[in-house]
Amino acid sequence: MWGCVISRFSRISARNLFTMRLKTTEFQSLFTEGLKGLAGLFEKHQYELRIAGGAVRDLLSGKRPEDVDFATTATPEQMKSLFQAAGIRMINNKGEKHGTITARLHNENFEVTTLRVDVQTDGRHAEVEFTMDWQKDAERRDLTINSMFLGLDGTLYDYFKGYEDLQNHRVRFVGSPEQRIQEDFLRILRYFRFYGRVALKPDEHEPETLAAIKEHGQGLAFISGERIWVELKKIVVGNHAAHLLELIYKMELAQYIGLPPGGDVEGMKVVWQNSQHLSPKPITVLAALLRCPEEVEKMDIRLKMSREEKSLGLFLVKHRRDLCRREKQPDALRPFTDFIIDSRDPDCQSKVCELLKYQGEDKLLSELSCWSNPRFPLSGHDLRKIGITSGKEIGTTLQTLRDIWKKSHYKMDKDELLSHVKL
Structure with a gap:
């Protein structure tokens, strides 16, 4: 270049x-x-x-x-x-x-x-x-x-x-790293951020720089969460993100910047390796460090994430294991589309796309990105027209018909579905 x-x-x-x-x-x-x-x-x-x-x-x-x-x-x-x-x-x-x-x-x-x-x-x-x-x-x-x-x-x-x-492709502080860091402790994270942008290899740091970061890392505890979150997000979407996050843990900086002590670093490295080419959102990679919803809440208290970022983090931690590709199911996308159709969250499809990035599911992500959420053709008003008036019965019948509709790959129309109602 x-x-x-x-x-x-x-x-x-x-x-x-x-x-x-x-x-x-x-x-x-x-x-x-x-x-x-x-x-x-x-x-x-x-x-x-x-x-x-x-x-x-x-x-x-x-x-x-x-x-x-x-x-x-x-x-x-x-x-x-x-x-x-x-x-x-x-x-x-x-x-x-x-x-x-x-x-x-x-x-x-x-x-x-x-x-x-x-x-x-x-x-x-x-x-x-x-x-x-x-x-x-x-x-x-x-x-x-x-x-x-x-x-x-x-x-x-x-x-x-x-x-x-x-x-x-070298990243160095102006003059003394120790002096520059003590002037503004956020420069520790700025160093990591620019290392991810400039350096060709993941581990070519100057020993003097790492020593200064290790010595003064506790100063990050006094930096506002908003400033830390801005830098942390840029680190995660840069090159060498897995190495840099692992280094943050090795140098015992995580506790000062809102990341959980004892975070699942090995799990994060796997997620980053599988998803980096899919351009995941920062919280998608960081969610791999988090073991439970409570850790998402604590991270949000420190970093003051946006509502959307926190919601996505909670979603990934909750569903990363129960919502996944079923090995024996011929239609591998089916669990994800069924989940989206049943959800009342208007952002559900975008969250599931991030989940597929998290899981490294390139093919399914591509399919879901092209998928349009179909509209269920029935409502309670349609059932009242044919004589079902009980609210409880309407709810039960709609759910039964929705399950039939999903099994048809969302293709049945209103008349076909109503033919399954027994009066």
Whole structure:
């Protein structure tokens, strides 16, 4: 992959940092009317503006980033002044105290953050001070591959060998892993997440990094469940997820991030191996660690999952053994379709699809994905028309007819079913 990307760069001289010129089509595609307007405004007022962080990493990997963040030498007050003078609307001022201003140009939002240094941190939050020094801003970032900047002329500014690490599929903290982790304990999970995105092999961690994670892992107990859940979900859908989850248990981190102590790691590894090519939802893989519904409830209390995620987790733990392919049944899909038809849950079919991913049932998943839930053709009103008036008798008769209908592969129509009613 790297050969085709490198061939599209032209190198320029460097003094205290590594630089090169990027001229890829992915980079050029970012220059919408909105970005051109933003760039022109900052240039007019002589403030530097560069692409920062993950977007630079993606562009160097030959990908067009979904989100692009910008860094600048302008302070928040200076940005507000120039945007107001240009009649540009600013939105979402929650990030202003950390130096972030969001401007809207040509129906696009642009998030621009003043260069900053962390003057005080408690492992969760940081007090920042603004700077005009690009290297100091890079120093406060978590990983080398996330610490690069890209000028709008295509010049890469790399202070900590992030590009070299990206080429070598290596994930390293900027400077001391111990210091970076103590600044924000969530960086432990961010390290695992990016390892799953960048590393080629599952177990090529630097010993110094693992030692720092082991030493300070208990700090994750002070991180909010919402922040942990965001990172954990990204770890589970990345490469090497089974290895990374096993490592989380080996390093005794599970207890701090909402995963059950003594989770079924071996079972999880089997589920991940069988389902990774089917794009399971994160909770589908994590459910393999959970032994009972109570563990789903405890995990939800810590991580504050969405209602849908919790419901799916409970469903998988409850039905992963009793709802499965019957070896001697000619129609292997039948138990699943019957279950969906009998269920009153409008999301039942999607949950059963996740169950089939959990079980590694590729063929049945493909069949169920194409299956349309048929409508039972009878109602209590139809039975009243033929003289059945007792509510209890109507319920019993409907269930009997529903069983007959299911045995017909859901093909019998109303008249055929009513012919089975004995008055």
